[in-house]
Amino acid sequence: MTTGRGGVSAVGRARRRARGPERGLAPGPAPWLSRGPATVALAIGLVVSVAGCGGTGGVESIEPFLDDTLPPGSSGALVAGRGDTVDVCRGWGEPDEGTGERAGCDTVFDIMSMTKQFTAAAVVRLGQDGLLDVGDPLAEHLPGVPADKQGVTIEHLLTHTSGLLDTLGPDDDPLTRDAFLREALGSELLSEPGTTYLYSNVGYSLLTAVVEEVSGQDYEAYLAEHLFEPAGMTSTGYVLPDWSEVHVAVEHDAAGRPQGTPLDHPWADDGPYWNLRGNGGLLSTPRDMFRWHVALRGDTVLADDARRKLFEPRVREEPDETYYAYGWVADDRDDPQILWHNGGNGRAYGEIGRDPAGDVFVFWVANRAAGDGWDLGESGTDLTSGLFERLSAG
Numbered sequence: 001m002t003t004g005r006g007g008v009s010a011v012g013r014a015r016r017r018a019r020g021p022e023r024g025l026a027p028g029p030a031p032w033l034s035r036g037p038a039t040v041a042l043a044i045g046l047v048v049s050v051a052g053c054g055g056t057g058g059v060e061s062i063e064p065f066l067d068d069t070l071p072p073g074s075s076g077a078l079v080a081g082r083g084d085t086v087d088v089c090r091g092w093g094e095p096d097e098g099t100g101e102r103a104g105c106d107t108v109f110d111i112m113s114m115t116k117q118f119t120a121a122a123v124v125r126l127g128q129d130g131l132l133d134v135g136d137p138l139a140e141h142l143p144g145v146p147a148d149k150q151g152v153t154i155e156h157l158l159t160h161t162s163g164l165l166d167t168l169g170p171d172d173d174p175l176t177r178d179a180f181l182r183e184a185l186g187s188e189l190l191s192e193p194g195t196t197y198l199y200s201n202v203g204y205s206l207l208t209a210v211v212e213e214v215s216g217q218d219y220e221a222y223l224a225e226h227l228f229e230p231a232g233m234t235s236t237g238y239v240l241p242d243w244s245e246v247h248v249a250v251e252h253d254a255a256g257r258p259q260g261t262p263l264d265h266p267w268a269d270d271g272p273y274w275n276l277r278g279n280g281g282l283l284s285t286p287r288d289m290f291r292w293h294v295a296l297r298g299d300t301v302l303a304d305d306a307r308r309k310l311f312e313p314r315v316r317e318e319p320d321e322t323y324y325a326y327g328w329v330a331d332d333r334d335d336p337q338i339l340w341h342n343g344g345n346g347r348a349y350g351e352i353g354r355d356p357a358g359d360v361f362v363f364w365v366a367n368r369a370a371g372d373g374w375d376l377g378e379s380g381t382d383l384t385s386g387l388f389e390r391l392s393a394g
Helices: 059-069 112-128 154-158 177-186 201-215 219-231 286-297 304-311 376-393
Strands: 075-082 085-092 339-344 349-354 360-368
Touching (some): 075 286, 085 286, 112 201, 112 219, 112 349, 154 201, 219 286, 286 349, 360 376
Antiparallel strands (some): 349 360
């Protein structure tokens, strides 16, 4: 299994810069959209408000917009809303071969590199609880860090400025935790720590090991106890949820051939191998991702100060004009209008976006992401930005 990363490109800048073999698409430059009004409703119940037909703007135009924008032959699911209220949560496209089920709000998808926001939130939560500081050297929390990496800090890993390479190999290489740490810590740095933005999946898997060392828990168990359960997320994880009770989406290649579900690809008994763990591969549903958004609007999982740290734009993603926060991308450092990320694996593709106040939220993922003459990895920004425009218009 491979995983992509990066973020939604700006309105009118739909093409993204690729980074690595089948690793998805990277952030695009330029600012996005102004934030929309908040609408307060039930936080966890996901009450869907009217999103009817007609109109040229606002929530009432969402369904006609989706009909016009989603490519024939694609399939997936999305959720979009304002404040704590869902305005639309539904699937689209043809049923999965073999199951006959259509994707919907409770369908399980690989969220790919959107996983990074959860790893970052776990690190920030550990900081909130006084168990680490993002300024700590990596060597303070992991054994065996060599001399050339003594200057690498937790924040360098969070912001892709550690100087570490992107990946050690394919996601489904059967790399154990010990083997991963040995190879990652023994790899050659590409730049001096803290000097250069270089997107690194390796860095986020090292953060995963840090979460385990500091918390004394398995990575997924820590996320489940401190992030997912408080947020009311019942269908998010690697192996802890009972996936046999839900519909897991079958992914497809560009020719439309089924490639199995994410669970059909090689994993260890406790989750993906370490080229993927913590930097991608988490499974979730649109409903759960909205619950995550609602939790980030308050102090359910993170206090105000910790949440500000998570979202603060910090490092410019040169040569782009965007900035990396902790597991999120921002369009502008001084006045971010939108925070976002994307993910792709050569079969599926998705995007997430929210404004800093949490007034507008969009998440979608396609399990048929490309076809004859269309590719949501290239045109998906039109879907995300169009939903933001309509939600912001009210």
